[in-house]
Amino acid sequence: MPKSKRLFSAASRRELVFPLLLLTPALAVLLSLSIYPLIYSITISLQRETADGIKWTLANFARLGSDSFFLTAMAHTFVYAAAALVLEFSIGLGLALLLNTQMRGRGFFRATLLVPMMLPTVVVGVVWRLMLNANFGAINGTLKEFGLNTEGLTWTASPRLAFLSVIVVDVWQWTPFVFLVLLAGLQAIPQEPYEAALIDGSSRWQTFRHVTLPLLKPAILIALLLRTMDLLRVFDQIFILTEGGPGFATETISLYIYRTAFRFFDFGYAAAMSFVLLALTNVISTIYIRLLQTKETA
Amino acid sequence: MKRAGKYLLLLVALFFFVSPVYWMLTISLKSEVDQFASPPAWLLFSPTIEHYVDAFVTRSFLQYLITSAIVSIASTLSALVIGTLAAYSLARFRLPYKLDNKLSLWILSTRMFPAIVTAVPLFLMMRDLRLLNTRLALVIVYTAFNLPFVVWMMRGFFAELPRDLEEAALVDGDSRLGALWRVVLPLVAPGLAATAVFCLIVSWNEFLFALVLTQTDASMTLPVGIAGRVTQYEIKWGVMSAAGAVAIVPILVFALAVQKYLVRGLSLGAVKG
Numbered sequence: 269m270p271k272s273k274r275l276f277s278a279a280s281r282r283e284l285v286f287p288l289l290l291l292t293p294a295l296a297v298l299l300s301l302s303i304y305p306l307i308y309s310i311t312i313s314l315q316r317e318t319a320d321g322i323k324w325t326l327a328n329f330a331r332l333g334s335d336s337f338f339l340t341a342m343a344h345t346f347v348y349a350a351a352a353l354v355l356e357f358s359i360g361l362g363l364a365l366l367l368n369t370q371m372r373g374r375g376f377f378r379a380t381l382l383v384p385m386m387l388p389t390v391v392v393g394v395v396w397r398l399m400l401n402a403n404f405g406a407i408n409g410t411l412k413e414f415g416l417n418t419e420g421l422t423w424t425a426s427p428r429l430a431f432l433s434v435i436v437v438d439v440w441q442w443t444p445f446v447f448l449v450l451l452a453g454l455q456a457i458p459q460e461p462y463e464a465a466l467i468d469g470s471s472r473w474q475t476f477r478h479v480t481l482p483l484l485k486p487a488i489l490i491a492l493l494l495r496t497m498d499l500l501r502v503f504d505q506i507f508i509l510t511e512g513g514p515g516f517a518t519e520t521i522s523l524y525i526y527r528t529a530f531r532f533f534d535f536g537y538a539a540a541m542s543f544v545l546l547a548l549t550n551v552i553s554t555i556y557i558r559l560l561q562t563k564e565t566a
Numbered sequence: 567m568k569r570a571g572k573y574l575l576l577l578v579a580l581f582f583f584v585s586p587v588y589w590m591l592t593i594s595l596k597s598e599v600d601q602f603a604s605p606p607a608w609l610l611f612s613p614t615i616e617h618y619v620d621a622f623v624t625r626s627f628l629q630y631l632i633t634s635a636i637v638s639i640a641s642t643l644s645a646l647v648i649g650t651l652a653a654y655s656l657a658r659f660r661l662p663y664k665l666d667n668k669l670s671l672w673i674l675s676t677r678m679f680p681a682i683v684t685a686v687p688l689f690l691m692m693r694d695l696r697l698l699n700t701r702l703a704l705v706i707v708y709t710a711f712n713l714p715f716v717v718w719m720m721r722g723f724f725a726e727l728p729r730d731l732e733e734a735a736l737v738d739g740d741s742r743l744g745a746l747w748r749v750v751l752p753l754v755a756p757g758l759a760a761t762a763v764f765c766l767i768v769s770w771n772e773f774l775f776a777l778v779l780t781q782t783d784a785s786m787t788l789p790v791g792i793a794g795r796v797t798q799y800e801i802k803w804g805v806m807s808a809a810g811a812v813a814i815v816p817i818l819v820f821a822l823a824v825q826k827y828l829v830r831g832l833s834l835g836a837v838k839g
Contacts, residue, residue, distance in 0.1 A: 501680030
């Protein structure tokens with residue numbers, strides 16, 4: 269395609285002007301509102317104001333290792349993310365497999381399952397406060413109707429139950445997302461490999477294990493990648509539901525950074541912690557993306 | 567028998583995912599007596615609109631709603647204009663040193679930053695610029711937040727279009743911007759609309775930046791307004807639920823409008839469902 273080459277490849281410097289001009293506004297916005305804030309953040313994390321001016325120091329980073337709030341918040345974040353990820357993936361995959369067949373009402377099921385993930389996270393928090401309230405919430409009220417003793421079920425007031433509750437809320441909101449991505453992945457798988465497996469006399473489990481799973485791998489990795497990123501930075505629902513409490517039982521890293529910055533106004537330390545979170549999400553997303561790429565080239 | 571089991575499982579799932587939202591809707595329509603009824607009134611109660619009146623007439627929720635609408639629309643429009651231009655460039659032109667690919671990935675990676683990481687410095691920057699508690703601050707921040715998404719989505723839509731049409735327009739003497747405006751944009755209009763709707767949803771739902779940047783009645787968005795009431799000691803459940811119900815309505819309408827592109831949008835263009 270010689271014409272195409274002439275019009276769209278930037279052979280000379282003059283021809284670079286137009287594409288670069290189109291890119292300029294976007295790059296300016298991202299540099300000033302995504303990159304500059306990061307640099308700003310690094311700077312304040314490395315500075316301390318003293319009587320004789322600003323001093324450069326690593327104190328904020330040195331503090332991380334001995335700060336039990338930080339370590340606990342990290343542990344909470346990992347446990348929360350792992351538990352929610354496992355549940356969302358298993359339930360999402362189960363639902364996707366169930367709905368990946370011709371059946372009546374499929375469109376209705378699919379559309380209705382999407383409701384939770386479209387909601388503002390703040391509304392999700394409100395919804396679940398109403399459900400979980402120990403005195404008049406729908407869950408305890410209904411359990412009581414069935415003759416169960418609900419005295420111990422103070423959902424958001426006891427540390428263990430509160431942690432379970434915030435996990436359930438995330439599973440409630442985001443399993444539909446995993447379901448949706450996996451269903452799209454399942455529907456993109458062609459029929460031929462299944463027919464071949466049928467001819468080979470594979471059992472249903474063998475077919476699932478050796479045909480479905482490998483072909484579904486890209487969709488699985490994308491769903492897990494996006495969920496992991498969101499779970500590691502979780503803030504909104506927990507802030508509304510428990511504010512990190514009772515005590516600090518449900519305080520994740522984002523909530524602790526928020527508390528440090530906007531309750532104690534220790535912006536430097538908050539910035540230092542946010543770099544740990546950023547590094548963590550970077551490492552994990554890189555791993556996922558590597559896995560995705562090996563799939564594509566294999 | 568097997569089919570019955572399947573439907574039973576799906577009904578259980580449906581109940582789990584839908585009943586909490588339904589419960590909130592009933593609370594928003596119940597008088598206080600009914601709200602605290604034991605056993606809980608799932609179905610039978612006499613509906614009232616008093617909480618909606620209380621929230622949107624007596625209290626300031628109408629103002630939060632207007633702020634949310636203004637901020638969402640303004641930030642979506644600016645992200646759409648800036649992002650579409652960049653996406654067209656990245657989809658159509660090869661830059662030296664594979665710069666186009668590298669830039670695309672870099673732009674996407676800015677979307678992966680956890681919000682709290684940029685929220686702290688953005689708060690300090692907006693404080694220095696005296697933009698705290700203004701709608702402008704949110705419009706600016708949401709534009710930057712939505713931009714990578716617009717670039718990534720629109721780049722995909724542009725890449726799917728054959729180049730012949732633009733080439734014909736260029737040969738006919740159109741300028742390059744003219745070709746983009748008159749020939750290409752009409753063809754990607756459905757994708758552009760879907761992208762816009764996703765930006766609207768994200769901005770409408772966003773909480774952390776809004777919480778950090780706006781704390782006054784005149785500047786806060788609907789989610790911040792709702793959250794401010796939830797965490798106080800005496801909670802007006804009816805008002806909260808009424809505000810929550812109203813916050814959901816535009817989202818559900820939008821989601822229906824983009825059903826076709828839902829998977830693609832939610833996976834940042836990675837899965838073309």
